[in-house]
Amino acid sequence: MADEGKVRIDLWLVAARFFKTRGLATEAIDAGRVSANHERAKASKLVKPGDVLEVRRPPYEHVVKVLGVATRRGPAADAQKLYEETAESRSKREALAAEMKSMPPPVFKGRPTKKDRRTLDRFIRRQDDD
Numbered sequence: 001m002a003d004e005g006k007v008r009i010d011l012w013l014v015a016a017r018f019f020k021t022r023g024l025a026t027e028a029i030d031a032g033r034v035s036a037n038h039e040r041a042k043a044s045k046l047v048k049p050g051d052v053l054e055v056r057r058p059p060y061e062h063v064v065k066v067l068g069v070a071t072r073r074g075p076a077a078d079a080q081k082l083y084e085e086t087a088e089s090r091s092k093r094e095a096l097a098a099e100m101k102s103m104p105p106p107v108f109k110g111r112p113t114k115k116d117r118r119t120l121d122r123f124i125r126r127q128d129d130d
Contacts, residue, residue, distance in 0.1 A: 006046040007069040009036060009053075015070035017079040018055050018062070033057070053083075058127045059096060063089035 007015075010025040013034070019025040026043045028034055034041045035054040047053065051066045064083040073079075106120070 005069060006048045007071050008043065009034065009041050009045045009047050010043040011071045012047050012066070012069060012082070013055070014073050015079065016064075016082045017073065017076060018057070028055075028057070059100070060093050061089065062093070 010022050010029060013019050013025040013028075014022050019028060025034075029041055029043045032040055033056040036045055036047060037052055038054075041053075047066050047069065049066050049068060053062075053064050053066060055062045055064065063086045065086065066082065067084055068082045070078070070082055106123075112120070
């Protein structure tokens, strides 16, 4: 690689275990769910230590600072050493998780009706937009 200490953002997201495959990472980047240094990223964008990434995986949003680079997916312990999540991001994510846990699950009796499916689709779309 010509640029030492830099790696493509799609490879880094897989190595840091935000996405399971490079294809899923590329889809998220193309959908605008990944920003690098407060700018919309492209899959070929090079990231280096010190960059700030915003990764939106509905319903959660992670704001992380890149500490290291890697191109291969390894153990989870190694992946966590590649980044540091900001305190604000972590607190927002934990608050949202607690709120979602306190909400009652949707109740469907048997097979969902057409109305139930539309309601569920609207709910999911709303979560993706946030």
